[in-house]
Amino acid sequence: MKVIQFAYNEKPEDVRVGYIIEDTIIDVNKADTSLSTSLLQILKDGDFDKVKKITPLSHLPTVPRSEVTLKAPITGQDKVLCIDMNYLDHYTEQKIEPPEVPIAFAKFTSCIIGPEDVVRLKTNVTTKVDWEVELCLVIGKTAQDVRAEDAYKYVLGFTVAQDITARDWQKKLNGGQFLLGKAMDTFCPIGPCITTIDEIGDPENLEIFCSVNGILKQKSNTKQLVHKIPALIERLSSVITLLPGDIILTGTPGGLGMYRNPPEYLRPGDVIRSEIEKIGVLTTRVQEF
Structure with missing residues (x-):
């Protein structure tokens, strides 16, 4: 899994968590609204197993790479x-x-x-x-x-x-x-x-x-x-x-x-x-x- 943090181009300040397959983004937060929109917080909550269960099935929300801006994949860490x-x-x-x-x-x-x-x-x-x-x-x-x-x-x-x-x-x-x-x-x-x-x-x-x-x-x-x-x-x-x-x-x-x-x-x-x-x-x- 290639995990990312990203924002939709029309909402550049709204950072979300997803993963990328070729030129397609899977929006993890749309797939499971219980997950934090911060990868760091997901790790702190012990919820990364939930992310791994979000597999690229046809019903999952996908976004073309061209419609998002990639952010640093993790931020706010201690060290x-x-x-x-x-x-x-x-x-x-x-x-x-x-x-x-x-x-x-x-x-x-x-x-x-x-x-x-x-x-x-x-x-x-x-x-x-x-x-x-x-x-x-x-x-x-x-x-x-x-x-x-x-x-x-x-x-x-x-x-x-x-x-x-x-x-x-x-x-x-x-x-x-x-x-x-x-x-x-x-x-x-x-x-x-x-x-x-x-x-x-x-x-x-x-x-x-x-x-x-x-x-x-x-x-x-x-x-x-x-x-x-x-x-x-x-x-x-x-x-x-x-x-x-x-x-x-x-x-x-x-x-x-x-x-x-x-x-x-x-x-x-x-x-x-x-x-x-x-x-x-x-x-x-x-x-x-």
């Missing part, structure tokens, strides 16, 4: 956690050794935008903004002190994310501390959907790509992950209680702008195309703020 430098090819391009333990940092939930929103660049504040395509997992139920072998029981599914990063703020302008370089407004596009874990297959064997203005920048596979997803959940849940709707960005492959010769950075007018096998394509436009 946005990220893993730094977690792909083997990323270390290869820097000619350094991977760390023994995963390095975690956070963004604000206010950074999250959806598939049809724009990254807003303050070019008077930062001039070195980079792309980072990432596989992003979504926590489905409360997870505390989870063992690695049980980790996937707590995962709702996966989406595509961009860990947009202002390198000048990440590296120098905030004393080497990541937060302000990572958490500027709109710096966490996610979408277009959440592919549920039962349909994703092996999340550690998915092709992953990023292009900017049609030019391929990143190409890898999630089998390159240094610290695997179950280990990440075990480590994080040992110190932080993961709540329904929390997301974890699992790291980015090689091919970043800062390591190119000469370095390349995003500019207003750019279009970022992020794609992960079995999930879909997240297209993000960049505008001056």
Whole structure:
């Protein structure tokens, strides 16, 4: 199931929950009016099993993709956690050794935008903004002190994310501390959907790509992950209680702008195309703020 949040074009503020099959939207809220119109609240209510029972039968309300606007597939969560430098090819391009333990940092939930929103660049504040395509997992139920072998029981599914990063703020302008370089407004596009874990297959064997203005920048596979997803959940849940709707960005492959010769950075007018096998394509436009 490819779960989405969306709004009808004529009611852009009325966000609803659905899922998508090719170019057709199934309106979950019309099919079962007892369900919340927020995916986060559905998870908190323990009602996602009701969503799974809404199968694409002919009597269900369907909507053409052209009649809706896709929103971020989940919003309002407690935490946005990220893993730094977690792909083997990323270390290869820097000619350094991977760390023994995963390095975690956070963004604000206010950074999250959806598939049809724009990254807003303050070019008077930062001039070195980079792309980072990432596989992003979504926590489905409360997870505390989870063992690695049980980790996937707590995962709702996966989406595509961009860990947009202002390198000048990440590296120098905030004393080497990541937060302000990572958490500027709109710096966490996610979408277009959440592919549920039962349909994703092996999340550690998915092709992953990023292009900017049609030019391929990143190409890898999630089998390159240094610290695997179950280990990440075990480590994080040992110190932080993961709540329904929390997301974890699992790291980015090689091919970043800062390591190119000469370095390349995003500019207003750019279009970022992020794609992960079995999930879909997240297209993000960049505008001056």
